[in-house]
Amino acid sequence: xxxxxxHPSWVICKSGTSVKIECRxxxxxxxxxFWYRQFPKxxxxxxxxxxxxxxxxxxxxVEKDKFLINHASLTLSTLTVTSAHPEDSSFYICSARTPxxxxxxxxxxFGNGTRLTVT
Amino acid sequence: xxxxxxxxxxxxxxxxxNATMNCSYKTSINNLQWYRQNSGRGLVHLILIRxxxxxxxxxxxxxxLDTSKKSSSLLxxxxxxxxxxxxxxxxxxxGAQKLVFGQGTRLTINP
Numbered sequence: 001x002x003x004x005x006x007h008p009s010w011v012i013c014k015s016g017t018s019v020k021i022e023c024r025x026x027x028x029x030x031x032x033x034f035w036y037r038q039f040p041k042x043x044x045x046x047x048x049x050x051x052x053x054x055x056x057x058x059x060x061x062v063e064k065d066k067f068l069i070n071h072a073s074l075t076l077s078t079l080t081v082t083s084a085h086p087e088d089s090s091f092y093i094c095s096a097r098t099p100x101x102x103x104x105x106x107x108x109x110f111g112n113g114t115r116l117t118v119t
Numbered sequence: 120x121x122x123x124x125x126x127x128x129x130x131x132x133x134x135x136x137n138a139t140m141n142c143s144y145k146t147s148i149n150n151l152q153w154y155r156q157n158s159g160r161g162l163v164h165l166i167l168i169r170x171x172x173x174x175x176x177x178x179x180x181x182x183x184l185d186t187s188k189k190s191s192s193l194l195x196x197x198x199x200x201x202x203x204x205x206x207x208x209x210x211x212x213x214g215a216q217k218l219v220f221g222q223g224t225r226l227t228i229n230p
Binding site: 004006030031032033036041042043044046049058093095105107109110111112113 | 134152156160162164167169209218219220221223
């Protein structure tokens with residue numbers, strides 16, 4: 001149980017275009033999802049916390065207008081990279097907490113990530 | 120930032136040997152978690168240890184937590200080639216509903 005599906009697994013786009021990444025909880029409802037960014041051989045950096053039915057909470061230094069997050073349902077959160085540039089090329093990973101457990105006792109379940117390359 | 124630091128950054132051992140990775144963090148926590156990441160994939164949760172626990176086992180994994188030193192260790196016994204991956208510790212600050220990850224240890228098991 002607690003499977004998180006992320007799509008697409010990789011995408012190549014031209015500079016200036018927008019890219020949407022989907023994160024779905026397949027067999028549970030996720031009121032909160034987390035979006036991370038990871039550069040090669042580095043750690044995960046939390047970008048934002050996605051809350052169902054309300055605005056996302058962005059981490060300091062993350063541009064809200066650049067990385068649009070929508071969490072319109074209990075099973076789907078989307079991250080849209082707007083007007084992408086080569087420096088946005090990275091590995092983006094979403095995650096959700098184990099349902100039914102308090103946050104302080106709850107592991108995260110991760111999608112398989114999306115490799116974004118902006119040319 | 121309460122981001123953890125991991126040591127070593129990279130570790131290469133022979134199959135069958137034990138692998139030990141360490142993690143240090145900065146602030147008080149509710150729990151500390153360890154995750155594994157295979158190259159180009161998402162993270163897989165390995166084990167969670169609460170702040171009031173000192174040691175926890177799961178199969179070939181042994182995790183210790185020393186809150187006085189703000190440190191944790193992950194021991195993988197009898198390593199296998201399939202254990203080759205990056206390992207990350209993650210902590211949540213008390214009252215925070217998000218996890219912050221350490222820098223990770225890249226583990227290579229040589230057959």
